[in-house]
Amino acid sequence: MAIIITDECINCGACEPECPNTAIYEGGMEWTWSGGTDLKKIELEDGTEVDGNEPQEPVSDEFYYIVSGKCTECMGFHEEPQCAAVCPVDCCVDDPDYRETEEELYAKKEWLHV
Numbered sequence: 001m002a003i004i005i006t007d008e009c010i011n012c013g014a015c016e017p018e019c020p021n022t023a024i025y026e027g028g029m030e031w032t033w034s035g036g037t038d039l040k041k042i043e044l045e046d047g048t049e050v051d052g053n054e055p056q057e058p059v060s061d062e063f064y065y066i067v068s069g070k071c072t073e074c075m076g077f078h079e080e081p082q083c084a085a086v087c088p089v090d091c092c093v094d095d096p097d098y099r100e101t102e103e104e105l106y107a108k109k110e111w112l113h114v
Contacts, residue, residue, distance in 0.1 A: 002068035003081050004095040009063035015083035023070035027063045030055035037112040068098045075105040
């Protein structure tokens with residue numbers, strides 16, 4: 001599963017620099033697939049291709065957010081999700097809507113960092 005940041009976030013920003021996949025962004029900020037990864041082009045589920053540098057819409061305008069497609073729960077980098085480890089208000093939690101096995105998370109890590 002991926003990690004989400006709940007609406008209890010105090011916008012301290014402690015989580016953002018800890019993410020090895022650059023999957024965490026400040027509320028209202030656009031994000032890219034290529035940021036912090038080796039991705040150049042992405043094929044979306046509907047078959048369309050997206051340039052890795054193409055800005056994507058923010059997931060949240062109010063508080064820090066995690067792009068679930070880039071989150072590997074730090075598998076292959078750390079023993080535990082670093083965002084959750086440094087969050088002072090414990091608002092980095094498992095995303096119940098985005099479940100992945102360890103194998104899927106490791107495969108995503110390899111995909112992100114070819």
